[in-house]
Amino acid sequence: MSRRLRLAAEWLALLLAYAALTGSAHPGNLALGALVAAGVLALRPPLPQAPLRRGPAAAALAALRFAARLAADIVRCGIQVTALVVHPRMPIRPGILAVRSGCRTPAGLALSAHAITVTPGELVVEIGRDGTFYVHCLDVEASARAAEADQARRCALLEGPGGGGEDAR
């Protein structure tokens, strides 16, 4: 996608977000939204462009699967942490676990960290220079058994076949 086309798509997305947030399709409001969107694009620092590693259809399908898993994790997470908090003895075994990210791109690293943090009982505290996640777990023994395999699955979904290989530096 050319730079101009990408900017136009981003501008349109910002304008639509503005229209949805203000809830008005009045021409004056849309004109103001167009100006605000252009201002945001002008002031925003340049974002790194990661090459698309698969076709648009496969990428959209993977994004949908990732979003569905994320939504399910958010619901499970809310319920599980609630059950722990209201339990009279609060059966937690906290600890911090080092988990190799295996991501090859900064976007994969960031989205993996986000997905781990919405996973029930897990929270990314720090990301090491070698791409290692330091994850705080409410049940460190249970998380230690599944963390590496879960991260490899997450990375493969985000970065396509071969994801989960050499770390992003």
Place this chain on the structure above:
Amino acid sequence: MTALLQGLAIVAILVGTGFSVVAVAGYIRLPDVYCRLHAAGKVGVFGVTLLLVASVALGAQQPGKAVLLLLFLVLAGPATSHALASAAYRMGLGPRAARRNDLPPPPPR
């Protein structure tokens, strides 16, 4: 239809408020900053999500706006939890009663 939406809104308000109260209880009961962020950042977001659903069902909020707010909440909530946890680590606040701690000492300030 209106009665159904009002019923949905009442359930969402009750459950959402319940989750928000649990988030505050977790903030008080859990032992350290890292554990507390699980309650505040996750259960709290879940509670607010249900309150947003209630506001849409009652017609106080447009669905498009609610979806966008939900999206921002889901994107920003975990990022905020991570930022607070990272700040606590860099300030030298270690986890209490940790069964295991793979985290290296924080970098000098």
